[in-house]
Amino acid sequence: MNTEPLKNSPIRNKVFIDKGVGDHKRLSDTGWNMLNEEIGLPAAVIYQEKIEQNLRWMQSFADLSQVLLAPHGKTTMTPYFFKQQIAAGAWAITLASAHQVNAAHQHGIQRIIMANQLVGKFNMQLISNALVDPAFEFYCVVDSLDNIRQLDDYFTGQGQSLNVLIEVGVEGGRCGVRNANQAKELALAIKQTPALNLVGIEFYEGVIHGDDAETKIEEFLLSVVRLTEQLITSDVFENKQVLLTGAGSAWYDLVANALTQVDVNARILPIIRPGCYLIHDNGIYEDAQNEVLERGGLVCDVVGELVSSLEIWAYVLSIPEPGKAIIGMGKRDVAFDAGLPQPSLYYRPQSEDVVSADSRWRVRDIMDQHSFMTTPLDCSLKVGDMVSFSTSHPCLTMDKWRKVCMMDQQFTVRDVVDTYF
């Protein structure tokens, strides 16, 4: 069935316009101004200055902590940002699937940690194709003998070899071996598998929850450090430098500290992998960052702070009852799994200034294409007014957008970036 644009219409050959941007004919330094209504709302907007501040903040933290930074790219899936992260000093980009690795590598990212199992013939083929590029450096993780055999079969067949890290997990958690004996069993199996090079240990502490999470995480980190020391002593690693990598966006301070405590430190490449810091939010990651700051340590020496850099701008579509505004922004546009979006800025088209949203406005509910916002009964909000919303859980907002507007302080779009979800 033909799904090409119309052949016999006045709009033939017109470029399709993606959600949340302006006219496609000018996609670089477009000059579109949002306040002049030159882009379609709802739109996902990232403030250039804010994201650059976040970029520098986390790299500074990694530098001060003497750990390498491999930011998790799954949050944004935006190669434009991956390149900025590498240019700012990141050692690699972390990703979660073969599809994501392929997207990043095709856009020029040359060192990638896939912090996940590589499973399935076509997924292995994607990685194999990328490995044809001699400049491409790739790491993935394993936690089972079955996966080791499957990877061996595939990559031996291609005449290629693969760098792997053993994933260490926690009882009741996600992937990863549950104890040192399982890790040693895998290490020995990898040593006997010519297609695989064991080059490190990987973990993700973010699956540990509960009131005593901090204590449990400290214990887990200590156990991983001890295991790594034992494995180094057992001489199971192929490479002189052993990668030791963990950390999501909530506990990277504890992880950075632990990674640099390994006794045989000279052989360790310590790598943290936070991802959400780049966009940050006004929800779960703001809370997590506040806890990081309360724990103190090197984070207190980093200049500045993380700020929420992403907002969704949308119109007031309807004010059907006093005190209720229906906003043209829904589950199709913004994350809703970790708190609803929060009103941030307000602008009435053709007026002078963008101002802060009334602190009494609240999003109470969200449907596919609409949000329900309550306001004071005497609110002067009108249909056609523009409101921006900050979000909680940037990953699930980003994956709703194919193009995101990079905006300066005058609300002029300076670039339009492509996502690859």
Place this chain on the structure above:
Amino acid sequence: MNTEPLKNSPIRNKVFIDKGVGDHKRLSDTGWNMLNEEIGLPAAVIYQEKIEQNLRWMQSFADLSQVLLAPHGKTTMTPYFFKQQIAAGAWAITLASAHQVNAAHQHGIQRIIMANQLVGKFNMQLISNALVDPAFEFYCVVDSLDNIRQLDDYFTGQGQSLNVLIEVGVEGGRCGVRNANQAKELALAIKQTPALNLVGIEFYEGVIHGDDAETKIEEFLLSVVRLTEQLITSDVFENKQVLLTGAGSAWYDLVANALTQVDVNARILPIIRPGCYLIHDNGIYEDAQNEVLERGGLVCDVVGELVSSLEIWAYVLSIPEPGKAIIGMGKRDVAFDAGLPQPSLYYRPQSEDVVSADSRWRVRDIMDQHSFMTTPLDCSLKVGDMVSFSTSHPCLTMDKWRKVCMMDQQFTVRDVVDTYF
């Protein structure tokens, strides 16, 4: 910043591979077989035979009920399906935003109801551009004097006119006027607005919830019918045929019945707008359809039934503990807001047959890129096995995918369709 594919690499000029498909070089009748692992998992798969069954079912219901069908396209945002729906007899496609209308029109859809307010200059410009096509027939809804003035300003400036329907809502609900007086006030205002033609009444009963929803919906439908009769008598409509349209995917039977009860029936074009029926699910819309069937009436005369036509196929990535399988499918791939995905089919690569998933397997939790599935302790599931999952709330699964594989009963991909979220 350059985000083009690599310039100096062996993979130069390789086409980027989207999530959930195979090698892009053959996108039409590709011959890829999923069981041969010729596509990357996770993948969104629609079974051709099942979606065609759903397509016919709802059109038959509309035909039997003597109402027109304008399926809501927001669910799939897939012009390939819009064309199938039109070819099967749908009168129009319903959409929710100017962006969606533009995407559908650019792909050849010539009659569209935007069951939402058209707000904002750029959004109006998108519609204005489409209206340059003399074959394009467009309707949107209004519920405020402010919006009427804004539409008048813009379309008068373009020398164009716009067909509008008054949206009727419910107290405590979403958009729409709350009583007959407000509707009449808008009708008179539109009559005095040369750029706008009042051509009908629109409502959405799906915002009415609670134990007594059926009673409340019946009352609401009756009030809309009475209002429509009054407005027809008051001679506020521009056209001889008055559009009267409502219905989501849960109450379309009651709505179809109500729409054909208008006293001045000769002037009414009754239009229902369910959307989720095309994909259907094994969750909230299966429940809703069971309730439709329990209410009886004309639905019982329609041959066949609605079936869940969409599944996500994914690999078992890890079995870290007995009784727990980690699946390579997460919030990035599947809806999770109305129930978690449910195991449906099972296949071990290189084995003979696809079989039903063990009915004791349950998805208990979901993260961005992983699902947690519990199994019996003695389960024979292995890393690398493939499991398919049916879903609840198709809208939020579809918007996670740019390409969806259309699959035949042998699990061969017969087409790859593009979504335009």
